[in-house]
Amino acid sequence: MTTQTIRERVRFVDLQAQIATLQPGLSEAMAAVLDRGDFILGRDVGEFEREFAEYCGVSHALGVDSGFSALELILRGLGIGPGDEVITQANTFIATVSAIREAGAKPVLIDCDEQGNFDVARVEAAITPATRAVIPVHLYGRIMNINALRELTDSYRLVIIEDACQAHGAILEGARAGSFGRAAAFSFYPGKNLGAFGDGGMIVTDDADLARILNSLRNYGQGTSKYVHERDPLNRRLDTLQAAILRVKLPHLDDWNDRRRRAADAYREALRGLPVGLPADGGDGRHVYHLFAIDIDRRDEVRDALAAESIESGIHYPVPCHLQPTFADLGLGPGSFPVSERHAERTLSLPMYPELPMEGVHRVADVLRRLMAS
Ligand SMILES: *Cc1c(COP(=O)(O)O)cnc(C)c1O
Numbered sequence: 001m002t003t004q005t006i007r008e009r010v011r012f013v014d015l016q017a018q019i020a021t022l023q024p025g026l027s028e029a030m031a032a033v034l035d036r037g038d039f040i041l042g043r044d045v046g047e048f049e050r051e052f053a054e055y056c057g058v059s060h061a062l063g064v065d066s067g068f069s070a071l072e073l074i075l076r077g078l079g080i081g082p083g084d085e086v087i088t089q090a091n092t093f094i095a096t097v098s099a100i101r102e103a104g105a106k107p108v109l110i111d112c113d114e115q116g117n118f119d120v121a122r123v124e125a126a127i128t129p130a131t132r133a134v135i136p137v138h139l140y141g142r143i144m145n146i147n148a149l150r151e152l153t154d155s156y157r158l159v160i161i162e163d164a165c166q167a168h169g170a171i172l173e174g175a176r177a178g179s180f181g182r183a184a185a186f187s188f189y190p191g192k193n194l195g196a197f198g199d200g201g202m203i204v205t206d207d208a209d210l211a212r213i214l215n216s217l218r219n220y221g222q223g224t225s226k227y228v229h230e231r232d233p234l235n236r237r238l239d240t241l242q243a244a245i246l247r248v249k250l251p252h253l254d255d256w257n258d259r260r261r262r263a264a265d266a267y268r269e270a271l272r273g274l275p276v277g278l279p280a281d282g283g284d285g286r287h288v289y290h291l292f293a294i295d296i297d298r299r300d301e302v303r304d305a306l307a308a309e310s311i312e313s314g315i316h317y318p319v320p321c322h323l324q325p326t327f328a329d330l331g332l333g334p335g336s337f338p339v340s341e342r343h344a345e346r347t348l349s350l351p352m353y354p355e356l357p358m359e360g361v362h363r364v365a366d367v368l369r370r371l372m373a374s
Contacts, residue, residue: 010351010360012312013191017355018256022248029244041219042240048247049202052186055169055250056178058204060211063238064218067165067187070201071099071135073236074161074183077213080105080132087126088135088163089118090320090332091340095187096137096163097321105132107330109322111337115279116140116293116347119339120148133159138167138177140316140349141193141260141290142279146172146180161185165201166290168194169257173284178204188246193260193290194253196242259354260289266358267292267350270365274372277346291316292352299348302371309367311360314349 019026033044045063053061064070080086081104088096090109100107110126113119118136134153136144146160153160160181164170167177168186178184186192188200205211213231216223221231264287268278277295279287293316296302306313320340322332334341350364 007310007363010309010311010363011353012314012349012351013353014355015190015195017353022252025248026245029248030241033241033244039240041237042243044240044243044247045238048238048243048250051247051250052202053204055253056176056184056204058179058184059206060204060208062203062211062214062218063243064201064203064236065238066095066199066236067163067185067189067192067201068095068099068102069218069236070165070185070187070203071096071161071163072102073214073217073234074185074203074205074210075100075103075105075133076232077210077217078133078159078161078182080159083130084132085128085130086133086135086161087123087131089137089139089340090322090337091116091317091343092137092139092163092321093165093317094321094324094326095165096135097327099185100135101327106130107321107327109330109332109337111339112343114339115277116295116340116343117142118144118149120145120152123149123152127156127158131156131158133161135161135163137163137165138170140279140293141166141170141288143167143170143172143177143282143285143287150180165189166192167288168192169253170288171286177288179206182207183210188242193257193288194246194249197245198239198242200238200242200246202238256354257286257288259356260352261287263352263354263356263358263361264289264292266361267364270361271368274368276368276372289352291349293347293349295343295346296348296368297346298371299346302368303348305367305371306364309363311364311367312351315344315347316349318344320344 049061110122162181162184165187170177183205188196218236
């Protein structure tokens with residue numbers, strides 16, 4: 001019998017690794033909610049909203065039940081709906097586009113740039129008299145160049161809504177993701193840089209009027225009197241239990257993001273000289289690497305080779321939004337956005353989470369080096 005070293009699996013993300021380091025704080029925080037019994041819009045929701053707003057450098061934060069709801073409610077809160085158009089990128093997670101449709105507006109998609117980032121240069125051609133807002137996505141936790149976009153949206157009087165669902169804590173010129181637009185949406189889906197133990201989301205804004213409207217919209221459109229409903233009666237609240245968990249996690253976010261950046265640096269170092277497109281290091285901005293997505297030939301073959309070495313990987317995203325069956329009504333067939341389509345065929349997300357062992361980075365690099373040489 002041959003002896004073979006069974007190598008440990010390199011996980012794509014490992015949520016349990018983080019949970020263990022946060023005990024007993026997590027259990028205590030949850031137990032305190034059970035003792036108080038304030039499960040809906042309880043104390044931890046208000047506290048977490050204050051803490052998260054301060055972290056982002058904005059004056060208001062409103063907990064909601066998902067990143068999708070955050071986007072949709074911002075649009076509704078701004079009065080954007082039927083007859084209006086909202087511009088976003090074709091290569092994003094489906095929620096960015098579906099939130100626009102759910103609010104009743106028309107999603108107008110644009111192609112991304114060569115790195116898969118929001119392409120400010122393509123916005124102007126997509127503007128029509130019906131355009132009300134632009135939703136740039138800080139995709140993969142890469143802070144996008146908001147300054148160039150702002151010049152354009154100012155001159156056309158359009159609102160910027162940031163999709164910061166992958167970018168908790170990312171920084172551009174000293175300011176956090178979420179503090180640039182009229183409002184921003186965050187997701188606390190468990191795998192995000194700041195994740196709950198279920199669904200959750202947050203809206204942040206400096207606009208006090210909008211915050212007041214959103215506070216009502218997430219809670220059955222209730223105004224200041226109980227059981228008097230002034231607006232769309234939706235239920236989009238963040239659970240107190242999730243807020244209690246997120247309060248335990250938030251103080252660690254910057255450290256976790258530093259670790260993600262160190263892993264990204266290690267990947268860049270280990271993959272140097274190989275024919276793969278690597279994400280830039282952020283320059284003036286600080287990316288938070290929700291994902292470490294590379295651009296590579298023979299992507300599916302590479303993915304199989306990694307799997308054969310017990311290394312997990314992901315594809316974000318295999319089908320751009322304009323080619324999703326659910327958006328067939330947009331009438332955008334193959335060839336509409338060639339850069340996004342090529343990106344979808346070539347992008348590969350490597351293992352990335354704060355506790356990722358450096359050995360994992362080197363095992364990934366070994367496989368890629370071997371394949372690229374063949
Ligand atoms: C996760 C995500 C969302 C939606 O968040 P949910 O909490 O899953 O609804 C929206 N946009 C982007 C870019 C995301 O990654």
